[in-house]
Amino acid sequence: MNPDDWHLTEDLDDFLARAGDFLHSRPALHTIPLTVTEALRTRGADAYGTEAPIFGRLERAGEVRATFFRTPPRRLNLTPLAPEEADTLAAHLSGLGCPLPGVSADHDTATAFAEAWQRHTGAMPTLHVRQRLYRLGTLTPPRPFPEGRGRVAGQKDREQLMLWYREFAAAIGSVTSANAGSWADTRIADRRLTFWETLDGTPVSMAGVTPMVAGQIRVTPVYTPAHLRGRGYAGAATAEVSLAALTAGAAEVLLFADLANPTSNGLYQRMGYRPVADFTVYDF
Structure with a gap:
């Protein structure tokens, strides 16, 4: 060619x-x-x-x-x-x-x-990460479901979001936005980030979504601080935003999972997410 x-x-x-x-x-x-x-x-x-x-x-x-x-x-x-x-x-x-x-x-x-x-x-080239793209079929909330509730992040959560965004980016080896405050402000204004919080109102996990484009919404990011993992919080937050995306009229609800993490891949599949394709990231 x-x-x-x-x-x-x-x-x-x-x-x-x-x-x-x-x-x-x-x-x-x-x-x-x-x-x-x-x-x-x-x-x-x-x-x-x-x-x-x-x-x-x-x-x-x-x-x-x-x-x-x-x-x-x-x-x-x-x-x-x-x-x-x-x-x-x-x-x-x-x-x-x-x-x-x-x-x-x-x-x-x-x-x-x-x-x-x-x-x-x-x-x-060196391998950075291998990921699997999933598409939601029938949403099945994870079991057991942790105590607590979902809450859309607001202006009072700005500092928390900025901190968790930086931690999430560091955990996946991503290049962060030049302005974490701008990242948080946009998602707060668009109501695109949801906390899972305990009954006393303490945020323990977050899940976000992209705007709907061409009928699809992608769940990203999903983050739980290391010391709070293994308690079902990420699954609860992901279920909250997945349901919200369906309610908003998305024809396709998508997310990526790191293939090196069998826990998250297993969780998403139990929730009704089905594989679409595998993606790979190389560094030069």
Whole structure:
């Protein structure tokens, strides 16, 4: 294939005008680009940092076949590619001198691109994490269900949210937002974070959701401080936001789980979440 089939831009509106229908065609597999571009569209560069994002689409005969985006300093994110398509993109980006800290995609695509990037640049890929994407079928609240209640986080919870956001990001090795306060403020304003709290009103776990885009809502983040784990709090919080997403009219409720954590994978499956695809993240 021709490297010129890849079209790069920093213009989000142009990217969505040309690739939006493609992204909406498979909402589950495209959940990351759908939610990230929606955040950029509604909140601008502050959503993910100050550097200009870059977007790309693979187009042949007037039809978009794949896309990518990167919000520096984060990794490249890809929709599914054939090995030859991954190789052509790696050659194209390396030829432009684009620095990449890593790649995130479905397992086959991420592996093909990581291998191609090594061939073209010499950069050695290392596995960061393997994840499974799940889609909710019939919601079954976990049993036993812990005592307590769900509560949507409000302005009084801002400091707590900022602290737990930083702890969550550190736990998964993620690049945090430049402004944790802005992260918390947006989710408080949109009522997108829920605490599970004990009967005395102490928050013990949190679960959030993305805005609905293309009929899908993704549960993220789910976090319980280490000293409070193993008591069912995360499952209760996840059940709360999953039910709220269904009530809001989501056709698909999604979440990712780290494949290295059998406890969370087992919990989500008992709650009615079913596997969609495996994703892999490599660092370069």
